[in-house]
Amino acid sequence: MSLDLLQNIRRHGFKRLLLAVSGGLDSICLVHYFICNKERLGIEWLGIAHVHHGLRVGTADRDAAFVEAFAKAHDIPFFLKKLDGEALKNAEGSLEENARDARYNALQEAAENCNAIVTAHHAGDQAETMYMRLRRGTTLAGLKGIQEVRDNIYRPFLNVTRAELLAYARENNLEWCEDESNSDVKFARNKVRHEFLPQLEKECPGAAMQLCRIALLADKAYAKVMNASESLFAPVLKAEKADADLRQHDLKAGIALDKKKLRKVLLAHESTDLSEMFRLWLSEQGFRFPIGFFYDQKEPAHVKIPVRAAYRKRAIAKNGSTVRICEFESVEAALKFVSCK
Known part of the structure; x- marks a missing residue:
């Protein structure tokens, strides 16, 4: 995957990047890849940020310590952001959404003077997002799925499968932490990941990658629709x-x-x-x-x-x-x- 990713990442021209690292397989592959290819990518500065949500007892502290040790071992600046877990649980709305919003806010605080925050979302995450949106109903905007670049968030692994990341980790003898909450199917995304999508893939092999392809096609179509809309409606702005x-x-x-x-x-x-x-x-x-x-x-x-x-x-x-x-x-x-x- 190296050559394709190098070309894609370099075209954005990022010089200063903050890598969001949870300690799991995906993010450890992300940070290892960027460290190993820093010079070839033309990157001047890399930082690692870890968000401690305050929701898991014991293992959350383990993950934070693991990521910090990884950063020190590779001489990379490390930023730890701790959230109020009880406040997240008691806030209105779903815990998943509250935690996500708080996580991105914390990352933004740590990303001062950076071109972008880099996350390890991959093809599996894209397929899950598309499945969830199609199931509840969506529009052309929703069919775009997760965006590779949105605001200052960059997701270079969207076309990389988890199987490819696992192979990369084994090839480079990487270690990572397993977040037990990722297997808890009371959370909607976990249920899709562990039950619905595997069943769909069993009945329709290749379905997950087709969902990713739909997102790519919708993104291109959306850009054309927006260009046409801008030409129609921008002139009426006062x-x-x-x-x-x-x-x-x-x-x-x-x-x-x-x-x-x-x-x-x-x-x-x-x-x-x-x-x-x-x-x-x-x-x-x-x-x-x-x-x-x-x-x-x-x-x-x-x-x-x-x-x-x-x-x-x-x-x-x-x-x-x-x-x-x-x-x-x-x-x-x-x-x-x-x-x-």
Whole structure:
């Protein structure tokens, strides 16, 4: 796998990287690969970060000590981030999502002056993500799966299978830690990993790699859709600053659209359904709304802009010649905004 990965990694031109290392097989292969190929990749600085979630007794301390010892043995700067496990358990939402969000926040804190945070997500993780999204229902955006590069997170192993990583580890006599929580099927992803996907693979050999292929194709298609959407909707953006009325509603972010220009675009494509393109375009601007939020078969291009509506912390409102789309600090602020005239 060396030659293919070298070419792919070098094209990004990263110079300073923080490697997220849990101590498991995947991340140990990741850090070993980058250490061995540092000069050939043109990397000037490597750091290792380990996040201790505070959720496992005993083995979590073992993993942290193992990664720290690995970093010292290879003379790599080491950063340990400890989280409040009880707070993660008691927070609203799923423990998996809470832990993931807290982990990435901790990694961002350690990644100051780095080009990217590198994680060891591989083809198996991609297949699991695709399976979970398809099972619950998703859109073209969701079919893209895990992105190789998103914001400052880089995942170079997405096309590498776990079998290939295991072979690499054995070839290089690597040792790693086993996280017992990864086998606990009460967590949704673990159930998919250990039960659903193996059964699918048994019935349809090669299914996991096909899921990865779908993600790759969807990613390419999505880029083309976004290019077309940008050419349609970017010209209707208005350069406006938030007024005092918006600021007092705890506005986090917002954009303004020229209502007449938008109407003209929709009329020019009145026989085409642009509702999903419009929704996806808004998502790329940072304003996510549910599927069908803007759909109305009777409207030009099937796009219906609500006069006033809120979805979670986001709101949309027509005001004179302007359509305002906003993100607020709270659900209450969004509801308050749409209730005002």
